[in-house]
Amino acid sequence: MTALLIRDLRLAFRAGGGFGLGLAFFLLVAVLVPLGVGPEGATLARIAPGILWVGALLACLLSLDRIFALDFEDGSLDLLATSPIPLEGVVAIKALAHWLVTGLPLTLAAPVLGVLLNLPGPGYLWLVASLAVGTPALSVIGAFGAALTVGIKRGGLLLSLLVLPLYVPTLIFGAEVVKRGATGAGVSVPLLLLAGITAGAVALLPFAAAAAIRVNLR
Known part of the structure; x- marks a missing residue:
């Protein structure tokens, strides 16, 4: 399992389209929105939580087609499907590799981009927390x-x-967590719901994705 994770990380960095492309897209969103909306700080602060989450979501979406495509093209996916490793485990490892290449860098870069959108000070902690909790769900759903x-x-x-x-x-x-955190309101309810979505996706979708792969390989 560890060897498969390392292999996928190496392929992601060699093939491109993951780490650098996602961050570049996220940066472009954070730069272009103020140019289009205007420089008013109050307006940017109000829309910053939603814009940052939309940017992160679309950045994760860019590299989803690479999760299984390269392995399918060179026949590796057939070997993985017949290997001793359960196919559900293979899906989980590939989703983890996608999150390490895209979701984690986006989470770490988000506070810097929040400055460009005039995100209120109390919102930075909850921005990182919501992305850390929510982006794994994006990767698992994307793998499905x-x-x-x-x-x-x-x-x-x-x-x-x-x-x-x-x-x-x-x-x-995710956006609701940041919005409430930025205004000092309680964030426990949306944060728990976000964590529940991630937990449900991680628990169920690898099995659904493995079943879909088996059907497509027949």
């Missing part, structure tokens, strides 16, 4: 969507259409 579309040529658009509706609850509660 990638499993459904594996083997489909140019399935990136279909993958986006399948995954984006499933991302909506995570987006809503």
Whole structure:
């Protein structure tokens, strides 16, 4: 399992489209929004939680099609499906690798980009906390969507259409955590709901993704 994780991390950095592309897209969102909305600090502070979460979500979406595509093209996915490692474990490891390459860097970079959007001071801690709790769900849900579309040529658009509706609850509660934290309101309810979504996704979706891969490999 550890060897598979290291292999996927190496492939992600060698093939590109993960770490650097996600951060670059996140930066562009944080830079372009003030240019389009205007420099008013009050306006930016009000929309900052939603914009930062939307940027992180779309940045995670960019590299989802690579989770299984490279392994499918070179035949590695067939070997992984027949290896002693349960296919559900393979899905979980690939989702973890995706989060380490995209979700974790976005979480660490978010406070810096929050400055560009004039995020209120109390919101920075909750921005990091919400992304740390919520981005694993984005990776696991994305792995499920990638499993459904594996083997489909140019399935990136279909993958986006399948995954984006499933991302909506995570987006809503993640942005709500930051918004409430920035204003000093209680964040326990949306944060617990966000954690529940992540826990449910991690517990259930690897099995669903593994079943989808088995169907696509027949």
